Amino acid sequence: MGHVVPRPDAVAKVTGAARFADDYDFPGLLHGRALRAGVPHAILKRLDVAKAKDLPGVVAVLTAEDIPGERNHGLVIHDWPALVGVGEKVRYVGDAVALVAAERREIATQALELIEAEYEPLPVVSDPVQARQPDAPLVHESGNLLKHIKVRKGDIEEGFAQAEVILDEVYHTPTMEHAFMEPECSIARLTAEGRIEVYVGSQIPYADRDQIARCLALPPEKVRVIGTLIGGGFGGKEDIAGQIHAALLAQATGRPVKVLYDRHESLLVHPKRHATQIRVRLGVKRDGTLVAAQTELYGDSGAYASLGEKVMTRATTHSTGPYIVPHVKADCYAMYTNNPPSGAFRGFGVTQSCFAVESAMDQLAERLGMDPVELRRKNALRVGSVTNTGQLLTESVGLLECIDRVEAEMRRLSGGRDPFKPQVVPGAPNRVRAWGLAVAFKNTGLGGGAPDKASAEVELFTDGTAEVRTSSAEIGQGLVAVLQMIAAEELSLPLEKVRVLLSDTDLTPDGGPTTASRQTYVTGNAVRLASDVVRQAVATTLAEKYDVPPEGVRFVEGLAQVNGHSVPLGEAVAMMKAEGREPKATYEYWAPKTQPLGTGGDMHFAYSFATQAAEVEVDLETGEVRVLRVIAANDVGRVINPLGLQGQIEGGVMMGLGNALTEEFIVEEGRVITDRLARYRMPSIVLTPQIIPIVVEHPTGEGPYGAKGIGEISSIPTTPAITNAVYHATGVRVKRLPVDQDWLAREIARRERPQDV
């Protein structure tokens, strides 16, 4: 543990041999495409597919009536129609109304243009605040409120009564796009036995299987989901994309069908990061002690539920920051609108609320005349603290160490100057630099009372190798290497003797969703424990043969040492097989039980903590912002693979930088403006700052070797660290993301010429 291991899939990925879904081909492959409504809210009045059917090369055209099973899919609530039928409602521009399978992709595209669809437009709900108005049009018959989420602790009135200074601010964050490099692709085909196989790069293969089966009216065993490599996910490949469409078309045509999204379709259709409006009200004593925190959040969940309730729950429970606050009241309204659905996106709601509360903390520090680091340190969660949901933290709270180490590094790099005071760049009077800092926490695992479990199978072979099997997604984060290392460690095998097979619902047991930074912890533990069972079985076999107690068998580097004999593991496996014992084990690991929000107790079994400081340079004339350096400390419990950790930290910081400076998914009246990649700009290499990682290890008792999640926490505090730095450089407070240089330049100019105000 803790040594650098290159990814097992890296070589295939640098030679071009690695296969993603669109790289698969099958004889007779058809190309499937979906007709998207293109209107945000309407009744589908008429649909005529006759001309499309007549186009040479078209093999099938399907509409809602052709769905044999349930119309709707969804990860939590089944509210998302695979196809909208005539007389039914379109709820966003990406709703599908018809499917085409054709011999070539261009023919399928042409066929879509021949389908006649008529809509009766309905008034559009375009933002979550509007959605909650009593007279707002209804997106769903059940109402626009997906969920009102409440956090209560202490007595908020009493808290504010004690406060000597109160800050009250409102922040806005826009919709964000995952923009994984690989657009969604699914290939479905019928097998000779009458089953359906779907090849797809999915973050939750078993959920895909069940949703496909329901729509096709098949028992889940009749569907096999085979995971391909995944060209990035970030939460955007948890919901159904083309899986059901491909399966429906394969079922209808009897031929393999590929449904590949182009970038335009990907931008329109898949769930995004929630746009939010977040009000933060903080009450504090003059000495900086927080006494009350009240937040009100509106989350734009878009047209369908997806994981909206869960995302906004996380946003809410994290909305008062990783701080000790005796009196808390938080209310969140997760609302349906006619915008593209919102769902999981790295940070899972916490990205948004961290920006709000960490901006507020900086403002509060200024109001108090206090150092912003000191204010955070004073209130930071530590072992023995109780969170705003009533959870007593008993271990693994490395926040103070993160703060201390980042601060020390920041002050060192500032060379004795106040890092929060603007420094003019020598020779460039129009450019100033300053630092900003922010802290964050993020749960590991599903939490909130959801059963959080993973199964893994480990098998040994007579050639001395082992195979780990689980349906968990490798989306780039490095899970394969982590599972390989864990199995190798437990079985005392060299790394190269361990293979990892992921995500085949026929061959690999369910590892649960790849979400909530949970795979290393939950599936990692499943692999650790399955390996342990197998190892004990080997020990038992050898113990019997050599007549020693099982504890007398030692495992070293692929050998079992017993009674002075050295038995290669492969031979031991052969012995087991000869005795009719299976050299494999499946372990279903259940993570520690958690409690639902509102019931007190442990809402989550672990939290990761982080602190980041960013140094920015602002051009006072143009408003251009550059991030020069980022110091990122993360308490990850225990490092398993430093190389994977490095990728998560660098990538997390860059995604946070994009969140602050470059990214904005624009939807107006339900219509997507940023419907091409050219209009949605993610950070390129030229924006990369120097990233200085600091690893903090406060192990969590139940995590594998003490590890907890890193995938999300690495990204969360970057944005407010940057916007706080912008404030320190310019005196302009960013309350709306992303930083708009146009606005910033005008604000700076106004401050310099007060007579113009």
Next chain:
Amino acid sequence: MLKLWVNGEAVEVEVAPGEMLADVLRYRLGLTGTKIGCNEAECGTCTVLLDGEPVLSCSLPAAKAAGRKVTTIEGLAQGERLHPLQEAFVKQGAVQCGFCIPGQIMTAAALLERESDPDEEVIRQALKDTLCRCAGYPSIIRAVRAAARSLKTG
């Protein structure tokens, strides 16, 4: 019939009107190492070398490659021996989801043909339009520098 050189071999391939080089490479020649990320000349994922210079194959009419030399990620290694860039990308942890990597490596390969010891700024400018959403950019920079060193020392 389109005649061109692909990874050192003469190739004759039937091409339909309107086809781009990426489609020909992927779907007609089975060279699926070249990925299509956006199909709108934005992301750089589809980068291949045309007569040694990086181009976006998703938006390059296949006809433009007639009689010219195309190099894809499949043509970079020498047999079993990885190109120093490929080796460095593996070692430096520059590979994550891997989808952008063929484009990164091909763009960097053209750079290293032209400049044997590029500094960080030169590397950034060369890769400015080759996006990585896992955003392992610092690792990518380290990998290109390591490959440059390795190419120099042989």
Next chain:
Amino acid sequence: MALWKQYVRPGSVEEALALLHAAQGPTAIIAGGTDLLLDMQQGRHPPVDLMVDVSGIREMRQVRQEGERIELGAALTHHEIIESPLFRERGRALVEACSLIGGPQVRNVATIGGNVAHALPAGDGTIALLSLGAEAQIASRDGRRWEPLEALFAGPGQTTFDREREILVSFRFPASGPREGSAFRRVMRPQGVAIAILNMGAWVRCGPAGEIADVRIAVGPAGPKPLRARGAEEALRGRALDEAALEAARLALLAEARVRTSRHRATAEYRQHLIGVLLRRTLYTAHARAAGEKVTA
């Protein structure tokens, strides 16, 4: 539907013209295709029967210096322009503009002629060429003609020449000599489409006392067409480059530039503000170069 039915690569301008005139259906001239193909793929330009690829025509790929005038073929790529020591020495604004466009992949195919023919009010190459005082050579069946670059533009994306029947063959501009220098600057928005919020090219000739003996300024987007800012030039000509002259030029430029708010991109107020910022930066750089100082950025 396929974007084109037939793709041809003629070897000469005359052959290309003959193909264009013989064609029955819609045609398009393609060079690098970086703008055209996206327009076609995204439905902003209809598919054509005949695509005439001029990127291999030798005459359109040449650079010639005749006396103090440089002529460059319209099919030269941005990359080729950046790499040329001649342009670096004697047409610096063009090199700076071309090096800011895209990444190497785009610059390897996108041509200077394509940039001009696309007729965007803020085409980077176009603005740079305008500030260098360029003329353009158009070939038609009736022969060849030279026109001032400014005369090619009819409106946003619109040209005065017939892009389906005429070919933009080359450009020429006076090579910057001693006591002359040029520069190009632009400001981009970090979000959204990679088109300049405002760009500017400037060329300056220094007089014996360091005063601005002559000057050309081009700016975009400052109206429906790329703008040559003659009012600002007039305000500067013959004056020392000091705060008063700069302010006079800024006011003149604000008066002749028609900047507006573009949704999701920039406010008119910001663009007006940037006019002053870029004018100062571009002019100072061009002037310093004219005065013989080395200015890289």
